[in-house]
Amino acid sequence: MFAVYAAEPNAENPLAALAAGERPDPVAPDGWVTVRVSAASLNMHDIWTLRGVGIKADQFPMILGCDGAGTLDDGTEVVVHSVIGDPAWSGDETLDPRRTLLTEKHQGTFAESVVVPALNVVAKPAGLSPVHAAGMGTAWLTAYRMLFTKSGLRPGQTMLVQGASGGVSTALIQLGRAAGLRVWVTGRSDEKRALAEKLGAHSTFASGERLPEKVDGVFETVGEATWSHSMRALRPGGVIVCSGSTSGPNPGADLQRLFFLQLRVVGSTMGTLDELRDLLAFVQTAGIVPEVGLELPMERAEEGFRAMLEGQTAGKIVFTRQ
Incomplete structure (x- = not known):
């Protein structure tokens, strides 16, 4: 499948570590689901990954993208929650010392498909487009x-x-x-x-x-x-x-x-699954249209990364898949 990924860490020149091309199709283990990605948004966390911050060297190559929106195999439209915790943990998952984010241990959303725990998908409100939903999870x-x-x-x-x-x-x-x-x-x-x-x-x-x-x-x-x-x-x-x-x-x-x-x-770090559900409900109820400053096809992801590195942001930078 097509994906945008970090080929290796490069602390001095993160764009030199950015690559786009074919990566293996993900396989969902028991308890996980496959999300066909419609849109995914860029975060500073992706720049840190390119620099090699917060990720072990043996995790490269790593598909980038902490969050996104897409569809399950049955057609359900969902938003991805990127905080993946220890299954044995109970309570606020952001306090789990063994928690991780997509792109730190598990491959991310800048791809045709991503696999996440079944608990890490939330139904997308009907009134929220995939592009606007793509930035909700981070x-x-x-x-x-x-x-x-x-x-x-x-x-x-x-x-x-x-x-x-x-x-x-x-x-x-x-x-x-x-x-x-x-x-x-x-x-x-x-x-x-x-x-x-x-x-x-x-x-x-x-x-x-x-x-x-x-x-x-x-x-x-x-x-x-x-x-x-x-x-x-x-x-x-x-x-x-x-x-x-x-x-x-x-x-x-x-x-x-x-x-x-x-x-x-x-x-404050990220948020919980319950907070994501409440956020989606609030955005829909309040009629908020999340600001998207730049929307690009995933094949042109480098333009988005360059804009973020140069400080040329005006809301979320979102990559889309056809």
Whole structure:
């Protein structure tokens, strides 16, 4: 079958490790199902895989793609949940120390077909297209957990999203607006800030700009480049929810501000199967149309990877199969 995969790790030049071509058809073991992929979205996790981060050398070649939408053998349309846990684990699967994601141990979704545990597929809402559903299982699920499970924010409060155009950021904007929060967003360019406003942001600011007032919660995926601004933006008792550190993992902690203002810093990783079901129901009920900035046939995946590496994102980058 045709697939887009990492041939080998390349920390310095990840695109040099990207390959496209024939790979063996997957075989579903007992308890697993085969999903014929209709659409799959690109995530930063795929860039890390190309660099060799979070994956053992003997796992290459590895088909990329953490999430997607497609059909089962009986024609049921589904969304893939990419967190694969230990079958013996009970409770929140994101806390399972033996959990893994697609593309870390198991082949991913940038292919004609992918096999996943039967529990890892959720029925796709009829009103959600495969292209829009393709980003639900990673970026949108991450945003949903950050906002609704981890932050503790309530409708009417003010949230700040650091970064205006990535997949998690655009999902946070759309989810926050639909949930009745006041949504503020920072962005590096006029174009990125304009996108945030189009998606529902009430106000936008240049990266690092002083805000007109303190906020109740900050949503962080950037890390070092924005962390001190995030800390200064919070009102006493506020919260930072962090699910990534794309600009670097070691920000200054500013511990005096942390304890004196009784701030909270909360980590968040992916989401659970139940949260994915709730996310899909919320998107359908609220009439949200997830932002897709670039849609390409899977054969042109390199263009999407290049856009992400260059920071040219405007929502999700989605690859489709005919």
